[in-house]
Amino acid sequence: MSPETPSFIDRLRASGAVVSVLAIVAAFIVGGILIAATDEKTTSATTYFFARPLDTLAAAWNAAANSYAAMFRGAVFNYDASTFTAMIKPLTETLTYATPLLTASLGVAVAFRAGLFNIGAQGQLILGAMFATWIGFTLDLAWPVHLLLVILGSILGGALWGGLVGWIKARTGAHEVILTIMLNYVALNLLAYLLNTPVLQRPGSTNPVSPQVNGSAMYPELLGDEFRLHLGFLVAVAATALVWWLMNRSTLGFEIKAVGSNRHAARTAGINTFKVTVLAMVIAGALAGMAGAAQVNGTERFLTESVAASIGFDAITVALLGRSNPIGVFFAALLFGAFRAGGVTMQVATGTPIDIVLVVQSLIVLFIAAPPLVRSIFGLGQRKKRKPRTPGRDAAVAATAGGDK
Amino acid sequence: MKLELKGITKAFGGFVANDSIDLVVDEGKVHTLLGENGAGKSTLMNVLYGLYEPTEGEILVDGKPVHFRGPGDAMAAGIGMVHQHFMLVPVFTVAENVALGDERTKGAGILDLEKTRKAIREISDQYGFHVDPDALVEDLPVGVQQRVEIIKALVRKADLLILDEPTAVLTPKETDELMDIIRQLKGDGTSIIFISHKLREVKAISDEITVIRRGKVVGTADPSADAMELASLMVGRSVDLSLGRQHSDGTDVALEIRDLTVIDSLGVPTLDHVSLDVRKGEILAVAGVQGNGQTELVEAVMGLTDHTTGSIRLDGVELLGRSTKQIVNSGVGYVPEDRSTDGVIGDFTIADNLILNRYDRHPVARGGSLQPAFIAENAEAKIGEFDIRTQSALHTASQLSGGNQQKVVLAREFSRELNLFIASQPTRGVDVGSIEFLHRRILAERDKDVPVIVVSTELDEVAELGDRIAVLFHGKVMGIVPGNTSRDVLGLMMAGSTAEEALAEADAARLATTENDEPQLPGGIA
Ligand SMILES: Nc1ncnc2c1ncn2[C@@H]1O[C@H](COP(=O)(O)OP(=O)(O)OP(=O)(O)O)[C@@H](O)[C@H]1O
Ligand SMILES: [Mg+2]
Numbered sequence: 001m002s003p004e005t006p007s008f009i010d011r012l013r014a015s016g017a018v019v020s021v022l023a024i025v026a027a028f029i030v031g032g033i034l035i036a037a038t039d040e041k042t043t044s045a046t047t048y049f050f051a052r053p054l055d056t057l058a059a060a061w062n063a064a065a066n067s068y069a070a071m072f073r074g075a076v077f078n079y080d081a082s083t084f085t086a087m088i089k090p091l092t093e094t095l096t097y098a099t100p101l102l103t104a105s106l107g108v109a110v111a112f113r114a115g116l117f118n119i120g121a122q123g124q125l126i127l128g129a130m131f132a133t134w135i136g137f138t139l140d141l142a143w144p145v146h147l148l149l150v151i152l153g154s155i156l157g158g159a160l161w162g163g164l165v166g167w168i169k170a171r172t173g174a175h176e177v178i179l180t181i182m183l184n185y186v187a188l189n190l191l192a193y194l195l196n197t198p199v200l201q202r203p204g205s206t207n208p209v210s211p212q213v214n215g216s217a218m219y220p221e222l223l224g225d226e227f228r229l230h231l232g233f234l235v236a237v238a239a240t241a242l243v244w245w246l247m248n249r250s251t252l253g254f255e256i257k258a259v260g261s262n263r264h265a266a267r268t269a270g271i272n273t274f275k276v277t278v279l280a281m282v283i284a285g286a287l288a289g290m291a292g293a294a295q296v297n298g299t300e301r302f303l304t305e306s307v308a309a310s311i312g313f314d315a316i317t318v319a320l321l322g323r324s325n326p327i328g329v330f331f332a333a334l335l336f337g338a339f340r341a342g343g344v345t346m347q348v349a350t351g352t353p354i355d356i357v358l359v360v361q362s363l364i365v366l367f368i369a370a371p372p373l374v375r376s377i378f379g380l381g382q383r384k385k386r387k388p389r390t391p392g393r394d395a396a397v398a399a400t401a402g403g404d405k
Numbered sequence: 406m407k408l409e410l411k412g413i414t415k416a417f418g419g420f421v422a423n424d425s426i427d428l429v430v431d432e433g434k435v436h437t438l439l440g441e442n443g444a445g446k447s448t449l450m451n452v453l454y455g456l457y458e459p460t461e462g463e464i465l466v467d468g469k470p471v472h473f474r475g476p477g478d479a480m481a482a483g484i485g486m487v488h489q490h491f492m493l494v495p496v497f498t499v500a501e502n503v504a505l506g507d508e509r510t511k512g513a514g515i516l517d518l519e520k521t522r523k524a525i526r527e528i529s530d531q532y533g534f535h536v537d538p539d540a541l542v543e544d545l546p547v548g549v550q551q552r553v554e555i556i557k558a559l560v561r562k563a564d565l566l567i568l569d570e571p572t573a574v575l576t577p578k579e580t581d582e583l584m585d586i587i588r589q590l591k592g593d594g595t596s597i598i599f600i601s602h603k604l605r606e607v608k609a610i611s612d613e614i615t616v617i618r619r620g621k622v623v624g625t626a627d628p629s630a631d632a633m634e635l636a637s638l639m640v641g642r643s644v645d646l647s648l649g650r651q652h653s654d655g656t657d658v659a660l661e662i663r664d665l666t667v668i669d670s671l672g673v674p675t676l677d678h679v680s681l682d683v684r685k686g687e688i689l690a691v692a693g694v695q696g697n698g699q700t701e702l703v704e705a706v707m708g709l710t711d712h713t714t715g716s717i718r719l720d721g722v723e724l725l726g727r728s729t730k731q732i733v734n735s736g737v738g739y740v741p742e743d744r745s746t747d748g749v750i751g752d753f754t755i756a757d758n759l760i761l762n763r764y765d766r767h768p769v770a771r772g773g774s775l776q777p778a779f780i781a782e783n784a785e786a787k788i789g790e791f792d793i794r795t796q797s798a799l800h801t802a803s804q805l806s807g808g809n810q811q812k813v814v815l816a817r818e819f820s821r822e823l824n825l826f827i828a829s830q831p832t833r834g835v836d837v838g839s840i841e842f843l844h845r846r847i848l849a850e851r852d853k854d855v856p857v858i859v860v861s862t863e864l865d866e867v868a869e870l871g872d873r874i875a876v877l878f879h880g881k882v883m884g885i886v887p888g889n890t891s892r893d894v895l896g897l898m899m900a901g902s903t904a905e906e907a908l909a910e911a912d913a914a915r916l917a918t919t920e921n922d923e924p925q926l927p928g929g930i931a
Contacts, residue, residue, distance in 0.1 A: 249774055252773065254765075254775060258761070261750045265746065268709065270730035
């Protein structure tokens with residue numbers, strides 16, 4: 001009888017900010033245990049565990065603490081460094097890594113609010129990057145104008161790719177998860193193909209790389225040559241503010257949230273669900289496309305097949321962690337930027353494999369997706385005593401409960 | 406089972422929804438809870454069913470204190486609950502639904518549905534339910550789905566059954582059948598807690614009545630007390646149940662519906678060449694058993710149906726083919742019949758729900774930007790005017806009691822100048838005090854010369870409001886009769902007689918009864 005089955009997104013969104021923070025803490029703890037368990041000193045200490053158990057614990061503690069300290073030095077502040085530049089460089093690296101992630105995650109978040117599980121940020125980013133690169137090396141214009149065109153191009157490329165999903169979904173009802181997965185493949189293969197044709201391939205090269213974009217098409221560095229941090233970060237911050245306004249103050253955001261929460265009531269109130277679905281995906285794609293420009297015209301300078309790295313997929317995690325709320329997404333993107341920046345230092349300094357960062361990231365998702373788990377770990381009260389939201393919303397409660405709404 | 410609730414208190418944050426409630430339900434008795442919207446009835450039942458932990462207080466079953474950590478414990482203790490919105494899986498069969506959560510296995514994890522089927526057949530035969538264990542739930546009418554819920558409880562050996570507004574979604578006939586079932590259950594020693602806003606039912610079925618107001622027990626009432634007394638006890642002031650309204654013939658025809666036909670996804674017409682006129686300043690009530698085309702009629706006017714032909718003209722302008730937004734903006738107010746699906750967005754605040762269909766119009770928005778100050782002011786004003794019981798306009802709609810959600814919908818629709826007002830089941834789940842208020846609001850709209858369509862399956866409401874009454878049956882108009890037409894005639898028309906046939910038949914019946922010198926019974930539950 002319930003109008004809509006509770007979706008995965010609904011359940012994730014329903015979990016509170018506290019759960020997000022606790023999920024991070026829990027993931028770090030489990031990550032620490034894993035670091036300790038795979039640490040050589042710790043394993044050798046366990047051979048005489050019963051003779052001197054404290055040795056094992058001390059070794060375990062040291063292993064985890066050293067790794068996390070290295071991560072901190074790589075991501076936030078390097079207190080071991082000799083120059084001020086080297087000390088603050090990690091923080092700027094974190095912000096640099098966070099830049100493309102931030103806009104891509106905002107895109108995923110906007111789609112989530114419209115009830116769309118958009119896992120196509122990867123493909124949308126690639127399209128944005130292709131447009132940005134092409135405009136960047138073919139046109140010959142003065143600086144702000146050229147960069148502006150690059151940004152608009154990346155927005156256009158991503159918006160087309162996202163909008164296509166929205167349009168097919170609204171027209172035919174095809175599921176956006178399938179559509180976005182497919183379009184991710186299409187985008188990746190299109191990129192690989194074009195990088196081997198004169199359209200995008202560097203003249204004279206046999207490798208799949210594009211020409212360098214012109215200097216006038218680059219985001220200028222914000223803190224001089226020593227740091228990679230570029231203007232794209234401020235653009236991403238501005239995008240965050242804009243998305244906040246969109247979702248909290250604009251009529252379009254109102255429509256997006258209405259359609260995402262209850263499309264029947266939205267339709268009855270006269271909201272055009274077709275238009276909203278398409279527009280939400282256009283906006284999602286545009287934001288992911290901007291991340292493409294941040295990659296090429298911010299740091300990489302030229303296009304390769306690996307331009308998107310795992311940004312499009314990390315963006316899903318970041319959007320979930322930030323609970324699809326622009327401010328939450330902002331901090332979640334910084335955290336993930338820090339993971340990227342700190343992971344490398346950790347591996348170099350302590351030998352802890354960088355993969356542990358992936359494990360921690362994945363654990364965060366797991367803990368967010370299972371709030372009851374986090375609540376029981378931290379001994380928080382069960383929320384199921386609350387009045388069931390909409391009937392059928394909360395699957396666990398709905399099986400047995402419900403109000404008289 | 407004898408159930409005692411002692412000093413049950415349930416607070417949500419600082420708000421006390423149940424304030425040290427004492428209640429005793431004796432074995433084999435029907436105990437009715439009567440109270441306004443938001444009085445705390447459902448909350449109390451959710452506490453009893455283990456869904457909420459009481460803040461304070463104690464539950465005794467047959468004299469022994471019990472502590473429920475969840476519905477599972479409550480069920481184990483013999484308490485069953487039927488929610489107004491059924492918790493059934495539509496694509497499962499009756500047997501599968503009944504087995505759900507109580508799966509009997511033959512070992513090795515193989516479901517033993519045969520046992521469940523047998524249990525369903527036994528119960529079905531015992532109470533005359535006529536439920537086929539192998540039918541798919543989604544194919545069953547609402548009334549039968551409700552029986553499946555009751556069977557679910559009985560299979561789990563419930564000695565006490567909670568029925569929270571069970572009749573709100575039933576047709577009059579289904580309601581009568583439910584009353585018979587309750588009587589049988591009670592005969593077998595099952596205790597029943599019954600919640601309803603329909604005083605006629607309450608009087609017919611209750612052994613005891615407890616009245617709750619603003620979370621407190623304010624007294625008990627005798628089922629033989631008259632409806633007016635019950636209503637006043639509940640609301641805490643005297644309620645005038647008769648509107649004492651003037652009939653209106655209306656003025657010019659405002660809405661002309663011609664040959665309106667709606668074809669459903671299976672190619673079957675759900676509305677078949679319907680033609681109706683509604684005049685300015687009159688209320689056209691549309692009566693009929695649920696599912697005879699009423700929903701399609703109003704949805705077609707609102708531009709919400711596909712495959713629609715014919716013509717719908719409002720003040721000479723064709724509405725068919727226009728978008729819902731254009732229709733809403735041309736001044737059509739609409740109260741959908743299913744408020745939780747179509748009327749409100751549960752996750753949105755009350756304030757946002759109050760502007761759901763004009764969020765992009767001046768003064769709610771300016772240049773694509775919402776005006777939070779206006780939205781907040783508007784919410785405060787409407788909450789006051791419509792007596793919406795909430796602590797804050799920023800609570801979500803899903804935190805409101807059922808009846809208060811309905812008031813949100815009506816408050817929203819009455820927020821603007823209307824050229825046509827359409828209400829489907831406008832007072833479903835609303836308490837008598839508020840019904841009086843809402844009916845007066847609808848009449849006031851009519852008296853402003855607005856054409857009004859009220860669709861209702863409640864004959865009381867149809868008779869109360871309709872200046873003229875159209876009866877729909879199988880997607881066709883059986884006739885349009887004056888507002889004072891008797892319930893008998895309407896009942897016959899709802900079963901498929903034309904107006905003339907129904908009048909003739911009712912006359913014959915009346916002659917027969919007057920010859921026997923019997924007083925004429927009012928319709929409905931005898
Ligand atoms: N989870 C919640 N958080 C805050 N307030 C709540 C919550 N659940 C219920 N309430 C409030 O408690 C009061 C009682 O609600 P309840 O649903 O029990 O009313 P009711 O008597 O069943 O009314 P109705 O006849 O309209 O169904 C209402 O004012 C409601 O807003
Ligand atoms: Mg209730």
